[in-house]
Amino acid sequence: MPVKPLEIKLRHQPGFVIIDLHGDIDGFAEQALNAAYAEAEGREPGTILLNFKDVPYINSTGIALIVGLLARARKSHRRLFVYGLSEHYAEIFQITRLADFMSVFSDEDSALTGVRTAAL
């Protein structure tokens, strides 16, 4: 599997922002990930969604980056949802207990249902 540097696109919607992640979440991703998150939270959304559907690789440094984003979200009372994790990385989210602190969905449809439910 070739190294795939992280590229990020943001989709702003009323009340939430989707951060589409394309590439590896490792030490090289730190700047891009933090910048994208900062841009996403600039519009004061209630929920930020991380889309991992096109993320082939996450290492322990990447886990630490996600912990950092989760800490920021909690500090500003913002919900952080994730979806699109492969079975392997969904397991890692369970093992690390990240899944206990953020809502994990299988796909975008179920995540958006979660957003709507949380907004009620």
Place this chain on the structure above:
Amino acid sequence: MTGLQRVTLARVAEPGRADPLQARKLDLLSLSISAGEVEDKNVEQWRTLAEFSLSSEPGNERSASEQVTWAVKDLKLGLHRLERLKTAVAEATMNAMEHGNKYRPDLPVFVRVLISESESALSVQITDRGGDQPIPDPEMPDLSAKLAGQQTPRGWGLFLIEKMVDEMHVTSEKEHHTIELILHLKGAEHAGQTA
């Protein structure tokens, strides 16, 4: 046969062993065995599937993971097991490059992939040059403390490695650390993780 291989052979030949502390006792025991004594009938032989080295540069853990994947391709590990092995190899290599070799490109990380003669176990040994620095025992990182800013967000590597393989052993010599990853390829443990 290297001393390290003798250690591995003695450990894997011990039936019913799961306690890492017991394994470490066996390390010490087996290190004291002379080459002649290793020819015990209970000691299984190992075959090398691959040996390679990498310079200690960020990102090279991916290469280690890919080369190990190639080396074990005929073992038909199953996707779930293979993904776990790849993560463990990548994390152990990163650990060796960062903490052992301080990301000095001139200090290589050595990787050796071995399979037992009966094909009941796979061993991946990852060696760095940081033998004078202790490798801490993996602890369950406290995510609550990390989220509260009371712990660094990092510190997941050894913990993840231990969760991804059936056994993890750390040995230190004068100049080298070795993290050895063991996958059991037969029996209930294997059957339970290949789905």
